[in-house]
Amino acid sequence: MSMIVAGVMSGTSADGINVALVELSSRGREPALSLSKGRPCYTLLGHEEYPFPAPVRRTILAMMNAELARVADLARLNFLLGELYAEAVTKTVRKRRVKLDLVGCHGQTLYHQGETERFLGRKLAATWQTGEGAVIAARLGVPVVSDFRPADMAAGGKGAPLVPFVDYLLYRDQRVSRIAQNVIAQNIGGIANLTAIPAGASLRQVVAFDTGPGNMLIDAVMEELFRKRFDRDGKVAASGRVLDGLIARLLRAPFFRQKPPRTAGREEFGREYVNRFLQLCRGASNPDVVATATALTTLSIANAVKRFVLPRFALRSIAASREHGGCEMIVSGGGAKNPTLIAMLRREIEPLGIELHFSDEFGLPAEAKEAVAFALLAHETWHRRPSNVPSATGAKRAAILGKISYA
Numbered sequence: 001m002s003m004i005v006a007g008v009m010s011g012t013s014a015d016g017i018n019v020a021l022v023e024l025s026s027r028g029r030e031p032a033l034s035l036s037k038g039r040p041c042y043t044l045l046g047h048e049e050y051p052f053p054a055p056v057r058r059t060i061l062a063m064m065n066a067e068l069a070r071v072a073d074l075a076r077l078n079f080l081l082g083e084l085y086a087e088a089v090t091k092t093v094r095k096r097r098v099k100l101d102l103v104g105c106h107g108q109t110l111y112h113q114g115e116t117e118r119f120l121g122r123k124l125a126a127t128w129q130t131g132e133g134a135v136i137a138a139r140l141g142v143p144v145v146s147d148f149r150p151a152d153m154a155a156g157g158k159g160a161p162l163v164p165f166v167d168y169l170l171y172r173d174q175r176v177s178r179i180a181q182n183v184i185a186q187n188i189g190g191i192a193n194l195t196a197i198p199a200g201a202s203l204r205q206v207v208a209f210d211t212g213p214g215n216m217l218i219d220a221v222m223e224e225l226f227r228k229r230f231d232r233d234g235k236v237a238a239s240g241r242v243l244d245g246l247i248a249r250l251l252r253a254p255f256f257r258q259k260p261p262r263t264a265g266r267e268e269f270g271r272e273y274v275n276r277f278l279q280l281c282r283g284a285s286n287p288d289v290v291a292t293a294t295a296l297t298t299l300s301i302a303n304a305v306k307r308f309v310l311p312r313f314a315l316r317s318i319a320a321s322r323e324h325g326g327c328e329m330i331v332s333g334g335g336a337k338n339p340t341l342i343a344m345l346r347r348e349i350e351p352l353g354i355e356l357h358f359s360d361e362f363g364l365p366a367e368a369k370e371a372v373a374f375a376l377l378a379h380e381t382w383h384r385r386p387s388n389v390p391s392a393t394g395a396k397r398a399a400i401l402g403k404i405s406y407a
Contacts, residue, residue: 001025003382004045004098006089007375008105010081010131012190012265013219013334014060015229016051017085019092020044020371021100024379042376046096047368050088056080063130064110064266074110074130081108082135089140103144104378104402106370107131112149114158114263127159133405145378145402152388157395160263163187164208164389165380166373167195170362171330182313182327184305184354187369188335190216191264192301195392196309207312208392209260212300213269215335217293220274225286234340237294240287246280247295256300260308261394294341302348305329310352327352332359332369377401 007020023043052060063069063077085105093100107129116123133146149159167185181199186192192214196207215230222228222236231237255268281289313327329349335341336358346356359366380387386398 003101003379005102005104005375005379006092006100007371007373007378008085008089008103008136009371009374010052010085010106010108011334011370012109013215014052014057014064014108014190015219015334016049017088018047018049018367018371019088020047020368020375021092021096021098022372022375022379024376042372044364044368044372045098046092047365047371048088048092048095049367050084050091052084056084060108060110065271066111069110078130078132079135081130082132083139085131086136086139089136100140100142102142102378102382103136103140104148104374104376104381105131105133105136105144105146106148106374107133107146109265111267112160112263112265113267114153114160125153125158127153133403137405137407141407143382143407144405145381146405147403148374148377148381148401150403151399151401152393152395155388155390155395155397155399157388157390157393157399158261158263159393161193161195161208161210161392162377162388162401163193163370163373164195164206164392165203165387166376167208168197168201168203168206168389169376170364172197172201184309184327184329185359186211186301186329186331188214188297188301188331188333188341189370190214190219191269192297192333192335194301194304194309196312198313203389204391206389206391207260207309208389209262209304209308210264211304212256212264213273213293213297214333215297215338216266216269217274217277217296218290218338218341220271221278221290221293224274224278225289230334231290231294231338231340234294234338234343236287237291237338237340240285240289240291242295243281243284243288243292246292247299249280250277250296251299251303256303261392291340294338295344297335298341298344298348301345302352305349305354306352326355328355328357330357330359330362332364332366334367336360336366 153159
């Protein structure tokens with residue numbers, strides 16, 4: 001039996017909506033991505049991207065500022081995003097001429113607090129992804145799974161990262177990855193996060209966590225200094241010089257030393273962080289500022305790999321890497337399209353014996369990865385199967401993720 005599921009994603013950069021159409025086959029209690037003759041049982045039928053109109057993006061970013069957000073505007077944005085998500089899926093379905101069965105919509109994160117904090121006498125963690133699932137279901141006429149993070153948090157987890165379940169099923173087997181037995185699936189979206197899959201690991205042995213800023217800081221700096229949404233092809237960063245002393249100072253922050261599981265968002269690397277970063281860069285040329293923001297992303301990834309991943313792989317050199325069957329990093333997300341960022345990252349990880357590849361090489365376009373992931377997570381939820389990874393989120397137990405809105 002197969003289902004066609006739309007995965008819908010809009011990330012922390014709030015640059016637009018990604019839609020992936022995925023055909024999934026299911027066999028009894030087995031997950032959709034269980035290996036069959038070395039290949040995962042899914043087909044990517046198509047993927048589309050729809051930028052947010054400028055006023056919508058400005059409003060989303062404003063609503064992430066808790067001090068300025070108005071309750072009425074938050075409520076309206078929830079319903080507006082439901083309409084926009086439904087329209088994006090409708091366009092994609094019409095273009096691909098398929099009949100949809102289910103939607104998995106991550107929604108737009110406005111607030112994510114993975115660690116417990118005291119509130120009205122209770123210690124609570126909290127998260128908020130907006131985009132009304134009931135509106136999407138009504139417009140499309142199919143059930144919608146949304147709001148994936150709270151179930152993991154109710155089970156004691158941080159609610160993130162959620163993609164490791166899919167990373168594990170995609171890359172756990174050498175027959176799938178083709179190259180190495182030890183795999184690091186590195187996503188570079190607004191926030192950068194990785195999934196580390198040791199050779200022969202069970203799902204319980206997977207480690208996953210946010211490494212730090214991905215494109216978020218770079219995009220914010222570009223907007224502030226150049227009035228552009230992002231550094232196209234990394235050209236501005238390529239023309240600048242990295243402020244190495246500042247990078248060393250920034251990497252001493254407690255977040256980068258925190259052991260997994262850990263999660264990050266605009267609360268850590270949003271408006272206040274950008275303002276402080278720009279102040280610290282005062283006197284540098286604009287290209288130097290962008291180059292430094294780009295280097296912070298790459299070095300925070302490389303440092304996280306050295307500190308928290310390679311000891312688990314028992315890899316400390318190129319020789320050790322070869323001895324243990326090799327190691328590869330498979331990059332996805334918008335950052336994969338930034339040649340300057342990728343060149344910086346490659347220079348950092350190659351001396352560690354890690355080969356850099358792209359998810360495109362394995363049939364999954366880099367920019368489609370997270371949308372595909374939420375299609376797969378929705379499919380598991382629809383079949384009442386848990387899909388969080390407690391070793392990644394810190395949850396005390398496996399949990400069925402998301403809430404279902406029926407058409």
